[in-house]
Amino acid sequence: MQLIGMMDSPFVRRVAVSMAVLEIPFEHRSLSVFRHFDQFREINPTVKAPTFIDDDGTQLIDSTLILDYLDQRAAPEERLMPQDPTVRRHALHLIGFALAACEKTVQIVYERNLRPQDKQHAPWLERLQTQLAAAYGTLERDVATAGAGAWLCGGRLTQADITVAVAWRFTQHILPGAIEPARYPALAALSARAEALPAFVGAPLE
Template sequence: MKLIGSLASPYVRKVRVVLAEKKLDCQFEVENVWAADTVIDKFNPLGKVPSLVMEDGSVMIDSRVIVEYLDTLTPVCKLLPPNGRDRADIKCWEALADGMLDAAVNVRLERTMRPAEQQSAEWMARQMRKVQMSLASLSDKLGEQAYCAGIHYSLADVAVGCALGWLSFRFPEITWRDDHANLARLYDKLSERQSFKDSVPQ
């Protein structure tokens, strides 16, 4: 398998962490989707990363689809329950973490891709409110649990950890560590895992 992605993308990081936790061999090919010579369209008509090129040449897109598939390949470090409510709960954690990222990414693109005079302060404020509301919700859901799903490390922790890491990387002015001590404790614990150490955004 070959993973097409960037070193900065939190969605790509999520897949990289899962690959490492599952001990799956996969070539990582760095692609800058914003470069004039990008070839991402060969792999994903949406022009996004990550894309996972399979052994037969077919391509799987979207981080949520990819990590769910990867978890089926080996029983090592199972990250999702087999079915039912517990599985749906984990996927809801992932959806919230990814949705928070979507809002934050929108703000970053507005700031970096549009001239200052064309940027919408109102629209960016709306997106940042989503980020703050999501952080509060993640913190409330986590409570004093050791991990998002309770006592077991799961895909929920991977998704939340990648989202928090990217916020620190791109939005250091967001004081989520001070505002939500339990999320900071979770992220510090996750950061000790080799899979997280090897995929710090850059």
């Protein structure tokens, strides 16, 4: 199995961390969709990260679809998505807002770094920042409700914890100061706890 993409992408990193937790061995090919565009295109013509290649050569793209496939390979008791419908719904709620935070972070970075300054649209950036803060505000309330030292969907690490923690670390890394940790203490604590786990340490944000 191969996972292609840079760990500075939260979408790549959530797959890598999940595979480590599930103890699924894989080869990581650290290709950038920018710096290695032509090389990446030879593998996947859409140049989308993450790209996952199974042992038989089948390609999967989109982190959520990749993770769904990998989760189904695991025994039910080891899966990262909860099996109980109510708990699963809560996990999907958390994952959805975390992925929204990732998307808004990426949009802000692209607007600031890829568009010439005189072409940047201040109202659009303000809207993105508002959406980003709203996503983390929702997650902060949910994480705080779970309680200090608790995982978000029961007594063990799930995909909700992985995705929320990866999203938080990504925003803090690539947009320092945009979301102040002091205003989101529950999220900051969850992130610190998750980032100390071997699966996270083994997939460092590049």
